[in-house]
Amino acid sequence: MITKIIDRKEFVATLASEGFAEGIVVDREPNGFLDDHVHSFEAKALILSGELRMRVADEERLYQPGSIFHLLANQPHAEFYGPEGVQYLVGRKEEKN
Template structure:
């Protein structure tokens, strides 16, 4: 696994890159979120658990240290593993 930043480091880097806010999102075990969009760009790193992100007809498994990036209004699905998951996400409107 690549070196994972601290939340403070991630926040500082993302805010310096022009993102508006940085949040910690904690998901309960086995949560499934059907196809949806967000009005913001999202740039995130998984820090605990596992999740699957579906986009453009494919789904990928993400583990701690993995990153994902979604453009605003991009349709996607999310599902979370049996232990749930936590990720830090930078958002830009």
Template structure:
């Protein structure tokens, strides 16, 4: 059994100062145009695939890949044919 699971991700994130940890699931082919969030986030993809665009850079992310965003950073998200899921930790304030 893998030592990396939601509980360990949650505990590690809380120890790093994040105050909210959850799983997000996205429907197939969801597209979120450029937007921002009022929180910093770090995440690990657990299912499916997604593309994250920040500035001129677009990254394809698959299970096991991670990403981080500071608060108020403009970005766009696109989800693959099977949708996607990721664990995300958020730091507000």
């Protein structure tokens, strides 16, 4: 799901208010990709630079600076990084048992 564009300060406050761990910055290489995979944690990220295409089920979306993506824990997805790579700030929330 693409969320409205916000700035970094507002995003960090949103992470904290929603119970996500403090965000970390992730850099991915130009034209790289990760085939279908899952994470054991919920993730919410703000694109800082570059671009990311993400495929979830049969839907693919493009994320650019200022946009946010949100993945549930164990949600299968694939990631494709733009020609300049991508940098994003991501907060993680461990799945509760």
